Amino acid sequence: MNPHAALPSEGAAPGLGRPCAGGVNPHAALPPGEAATGSSVGAGLPAITSAEIAGKPAPTCVAGCASSSFGAATVGAALAGARGRLPAAEARLLLGHVTGLSHAQLVARAERALTDDEAGRFESLLARRAAGEPVAYLLGEREFYGRPFAVTPAVLIPRPETELLVELALERLRDREAPRILDLGTGSGVLAVTLALERPDAQVVAVERSPEALRVAAANASRLGAAVEFTAGDWFAPIGTVRFDLIVANPPYVGEADAHLGQGDLRFEPRHALAAGPDGLADIRRIAAAAPVHLVPGGGLLLEHGYDQAAAVRTLLAAAGFKAVASWRDLAGIERVSGASLPAGHGGA
Numbered sequence: 001m002n003p004h005a006a007l008p009s010e011g012a013a014p015g016l017g018r019p020c021a022g023g024v025n026p027h028a029a030l031p032p033g034e035a036a037t038g039s040s041v042g043a044g045l046p047a048i049t050s051a052e053i054a055g056k057p058a059p060t061c062v063a064g065c066a067s068s069s070f071g072a073a074t075v076g077a078a079l080a081g082a083r084g085r086l087p088a089a090e091a092r093l094l095l096g097h098v099t100g101l102s103h104a105q106l107v108a109r110a111e112r113a114l115t116d117d118e119a120g121r122f123e124s125l126l127a128r129r130a131a132g133e134p135v136a137y138l139l140g141e142r143e144f145y146g147r148p149f150a151v152t153p154a155v156l157i158p159r160p161e162t163e164l165l166v167e168l169a170l171e172r173l174r175d176r177e178a179p180r181i182l183d184l185g186t187g188s189g190v191l192a193v194t195l196a197l198e199r200p201d202a203q204v205v206a207v208e209r210s211p212e213a214l215r216v217a218a219a220n221a222s223r224l225g226a227a228v229e230f231t232a233g234d235w236f237a238p239i240g241t242v243r244f245d246l247i248v249a250n251p252p253y254v255g256e257a258d259a260h261l262g263q264g265d266l267r268f269e270p271r272h273a274l275a276a277g278p279d280g281l282a283d284i285r286r287i288a289a290a291a292p293v294h295l296v297p298g299g300g301l302l303l304e305h306g307y308d309q310a311a312a313v314r315t316l317l318a319a320a321g322f323k324a325v326a327s328w329r330d331l332a333g334i335e336r337v338s339g340a341s342l343p344a345g346h347g348g349a
């Protein structure tokens with residue numbers, strides 16, 4: 001099992017995130033009020049940290065704003081003023097982000113005065129969170145597989161469910177030396193970077209169509225010290241004739257008309273990271289069909305997909321010529337990842 005605890009995401013719309021009556025968020029999140037990562041490592045990142053991550057500037061602080069906006073002259077007053085607008089844990093995360101104080105310091109130093117700038121920034125973040133913006137975007141960071149990844153609104157917020165894909169990939173590659181790994185649709189780079197760090201002997205290539213996302217992924221790789229070759233393009237287009245031991249992908253898999261796209265965190269995430277045709281399978285279809293020619297004989301493909309897509313994905317994999325087709329359940333018991341192997345004698349032609 002993953003030794004690193006996955007931190008929950010936040011701000012899911014009603015009915016999203018976990019098995020429930022109406023279904024499960026395809027790119028899942030947990031119920032509102034659950035805390036995101038408590039660290040604030042995002043502050044160390046180049047270029048994509050402040051203005052771009054924050055998305056919007058903090059309001060200009062007019063005279064006396066530290067005490068006038070909601071009486072937030074001190075840490076304690078700021079947290080008290082946030083009561084009723086946000087869950088306490090979220091308010092602490094935002095204030096910790098603004099002040100650089102840890103959770104313990106926020107509790108112990110309630111009398112610590114806020115500067116005008118801190119008070120203004122905190123109030124701005126409070127308002128944005130109250131309007132539904134995901135905590136991860138406000139903090140500019142989300143933890144994945146025990147490591148802090150910078151995130152901006154250009155990338156999907158990494159989900160704890162996706163750690164299952166990492167576990168399966170590592171297991172599959174356990175007996176392969178210096179494996180070649182391809183991550184399709186790398187987004188913030190969580191899969192490529194994590195696999196490169198967990199398997200330093202691997203050669204990891206990551207493809208992404210969005211230049212903005214690619215920039216975030218490259219910054220994450222650089223800051224976390226991962227050797228990943230990033231390349232821009234449409235799925236396998238930039239890959240040429242190279243063959244891999246393992247291809248992993250968490251592609252868009254939400255149906256274009258799915259009501260979830262208008263709810264919770266998904267409202268703020270890039271549509272190109274989420275939606276894939278009428279049934280959500282458009283990209284998975286393309287990847288499954290094209291993957292064999294990019295795998296060595298015996299190589300594997302692992303795909304994350306929506307809560308109700310496992311059977312359809314298994315059918316697509318079998319139709320593409322794969323064997324040992326299977327699906328695996330996430331911690332919520334949902335078939336979340338499907339995968340298969342290329343037959344040993346398969347030339348992939």
Ligand SMILES: C[S@@+](CC[C@H](N)C(=O)[O-])C[C@H]1O[C@@H](n2cnc3c(N)ncnc32)[C@H](O)[C@@H]1O
Pocket residue numbers: 027155156157158159162184185186187188189190191207208209210213233234235250251252253272273274283
């Ligand atoms: C669901 S997000 C996954 C991001 C990241 N791998 C993760 O697990 O958090 C899908 C990613 O695929 C990218 N993408 C969508 N269509 C693509 C295409 N045709 N070629 C390459 N990347 C694509 C999106 O920009 C997005 O970053």
